[in-house]
Amino acid sequence: MAKVIAICGKICSGKSYYAKQIKAKYNAVILSTDEATYDLIKNEQGEFYDIFADRVNKYLRKKAAEIVSAGCNVILDWGFWTREERKETTDYFNIYGIDVEWHYINIEKNRWEKLIEERNKRIEEGNGSSDFYLDDGLMKKLLSKFEEPTREEIDVWYINS
Numbered sequence: 001m002a003k004v005i006a007i008c009g010k011i012c013s014g015k016s017y018y019a020k021q022i023k024a025k026y027n028a029v030i031l032s033t034d035e036a037t038y039d040l041i042k043n044e045q046g047e048f049y050d051i052f053a054d055r056v057n058k059y060l061r062k063k064a065a066e067i068v069s070a071g072c073n074v075i076l077d078w079g080f081w082t083r084e085e086r087k088e089t090t091d092y093f094n095i096y097g098i099d100v101e102w103h104y105i106n107i108e109k110n111r112w113e114k115l116i117e118e119r120n121k122r123i124e125e126g127n128g129s130s131d132f133y134l135d136d137g138l139m140k141k142l143l144s145k146f147e148e149p150t151r152e153e154i155d156v157w158y159i160n161s
Contacts, residue, residue: 002068004093008080008153009105010146012116012134014160018105019077028073031060034131035077053078061092068098081146086153104149107160 005026009015019030036056037049057078064074080086086102093100107115116134123133132138151157 001099002071002073003099003101004064004068004074004076005101005103006076006080006086006089007078007103007105008086008149009107010081010112011079011139011142012119013105013107013112014115015077015079015105018103018158018160019075022103023075026073026075028075029067030075030077031064033057033060033078036060061089065093065096065098068093069096081142083147083149083153086149101155102149102153103156103158104154105158105160111161 005022005028007015007019009018016032016034019032022028023030033053033056036059037053040056041052060076060078064076067074076089080089080102090100090102116139119131120133123131134142
């Protein structure tokens with residue numbers, strides 16, 4: 001039976017890389033908020049990012065239910081930063097009888113800082129794709145929203161070291 005694999009992790013923790021790594025294992029389709037946002041408006045939503053990302057997430061969640069109902073696994077690659085969002089997502093799919101398998105990308109501090117530095121360098125060189133530059137202000141904003149999951153919430157605890 002097909003399922004949803006939901007990937008939780010803070011920004012630049014390796015969620016998209018991990019999703020690509022497990023895609024073949026699960027024979028799954030990846031649905032990514034960052035990819036959709038970039039393809040639709042090239043990340044030019046400015047102060048409306050949160051509103052736009054929420055709309056994209058709801059649309060992708062709906063599509064995920066359709067894809068799983070058609071028999072294919074889906075990987076949701078968009079972070080799920082709050083307990084409320086994780087619970088809401090699980091509840092949404094439970095309504096349709098769809099199992100959600102939660103994967104958390106736990107990253108060591110030194111590795112995380114290196115990935116942020118590499119990401120910002122790629123963006124400065126014009127090779128950032130759907131990524132956006134992470135300055136101190138944006139990092140503070142994003143980290144203030146992140147609630148690390150408990151072990152009870154997560155099925156697969158992956159350490160990106």
